[in-house]
Amino acid sequence: MRKHRVVVAGCGGMSRLWLDYAQSGEKVEIAALVDLYEETARRRAAERGLDVPIFTDLAEALSKVEADLVFDVTIPASHKTVVTTALSAGCHVFGEKPMAESLEDAKEIVRVAGQTGKRYAVMQNRRYNRQIRALRELIAGGTIGKVGSIHADFFLGPHFGGFRDAMESPLIVDMAIHTFDQARFISGADPVSVYCHEYNPPGSWYQGNASAVCIFEMSDGSVFTYRGSWCAEGFPTSWEADWRIIGSRGTARWNGSSTPEAEVVDESAEPGFIRAVRRVEAKAAWNGREGHAGCLDEMFAALEEGRPAETDCTDNIKSMAMVFGALESAKTGRKVMLDHL
Ligand SMILES: NC(=O)c1ccc[n+]([C@@H]2O[C@H](COP(=O)([O-])OP(=O)(O)OC[C@H]3O[C@@H](n4cnc5c(N)ncnc54)[C@H](O)[C@@H]3O)[C@@H](O)[C@H]2O)c1
CATH class of the missing domain: 3.30.360.10 (Dihydrodipicolinate Reductase; domain 2)
Structure with missing residues (x-):
């Protein structure tokens, strides 16, 4: 299986779990880390032994490194910008809940996903x-x-x-x-x-x-x-x-x-x-894996099989x-x- 090249956006507390997944399996190669605060991304890279480019802006990262997938682990207020930027740059997105801070923003994300033909699946680890x-x-x-x-x-x-x-x-x-x-x-x-x-x-x-x-x-x-x-x-x-x-x-x-x-x-x-x-x-x-790992397993399986994940944005919008x-x-x-x- 070809490895996905992933840009991780948001290097705060939750990024640890996403990086655990990325660094423990065969599915992913980390292409870059992005955080509004360069120091936050640098600290995370050093802690995880990652020698990858660091950016403070996702659009710039995606224009400079090759990637097909973005992990959105930023704060809720940033999800709409991060996800639509990634989709418009031709990447699939797996991101943290909640999809957005308003239903209008969540609908706009679903529209952009449909228009670009890229998948956006949302972390709902408590189903797993x-x-x-x-x-x-x-x-x-x-x-x-x-x-x-x-x-x-x-x-x-x-x-x-x-x-x-x-x-x-x-x-x-x-x-x-x-x-x-x-x-x-x-x-x-x-x-x-x-x-x-x-x-x-x-x-x-x-x-x-x-x-x-x-x-x-x-x-x-x-x-x-x-x-x-x-x-x-x-x-x-x-x-x-x-x-x-x-x-x-x-x-x-x-x-x-x-x-x-x-x-x-x-x-x-x-x-x-x-x-x-x-x-x-x-x-x-x-008997799948529980929590974040289980939800990410499903997201990657769906991508491989060319179907929407269980927590695809078109379903998750109903919870939103x-x-x-x-x-x-x-x-x-x-x-x-x-x-x-
Ligand atoms: N699924 C769960 O069980 C679970 C649990 C906790 C948090 N979360 C979710 O995870 C997300 C992150 O939470 P956290 O606790 O890691 O927050 P955090 O504040 O620790 O980290 C978020 C990071 O994102 C960065 N950031 C914000 N906007 C950005 C942007 N536009 N581009 C790049 N970086 C940006 C911030 O600088 C910060 O370092 C939230 O959506 C939260 O709801 C989910």
Whole structure:
């Protein structure tokens, strides 16, 4: 297999994981590192033993080195410029979530990808997890019957510093994109509408809204509710969120770290006020790599096979619509329709 020549844009914290992948396999040759701050890129190159050209501007890098792929590991505010620059220069792009800071920008990226015929796939590493795949199979297999409700709780108190502390909606834009995308992945349904209340609770160390409650109607008729906070200290949930999915025959639960399980009505038991249930443990047939490596494996496989990746921008825009629909609802105080997408 021919190696892809990759320019890595953004050499901050997350670039470590992307460079781990690039430097550990046979698929990639690193062509250059780019960061707005030359010193940041130089430090990363030295730390990783990389003797490659360093640039502070992606367009300049792509005009000077030969490359067919760009890893976009910059901050959300830079994604639109970085991705469209790379696509227009004839490169495919694999990039960090979220696609962009507005739905208009995300749509523009999808348009440029279509126009250039290049692929843009988005990192949704939380789909690449044995347990979430087991949960999805359990639900798709009809164990709990027809799904009516999906509930996700997300409560953590991370002190990041940096760009998230200054964002207007750090929880919804930078984190809930994962949980919303997970809800689509688990249910196999797409969003139809959203109502959201977003707020910044007492004691918050974020400038923007770090908590939110959302209600989504989904295309299969189910309702997905999200309760989340990034400034909730004590009794944390996992980063995968804490899930309860209720179907016509029972309930599935996943706390994000243990094997998902379900309780389904035991049809063989005597009918009663509260019916007897039996436990079913979810089993995963999937044995790919987890997290970033799993998502990147899929992105490279899709490129080789000439098909869109599972998290191609044309799919990921539906998760983005949940994010920006939620923000619009929070601003207007109204339910926002999403099915026009
Ligand atoms: N998938 C996940 O689980 C996960 C986890 C953390 C962060 N992220 C995402 O990864 C991305 C990067 O996050 P981070 O924590 O590494 O941030 P960071 O601030 O540590 O690093 C980002 C780097 O990008 C550089 N940069 C910004 N604009 C640029 C541009 N136009 N050209 C070149 N370089 C530019 C900055 O100078 C900085 O060094 C974000 O989109 C974030 O949401 C994803």
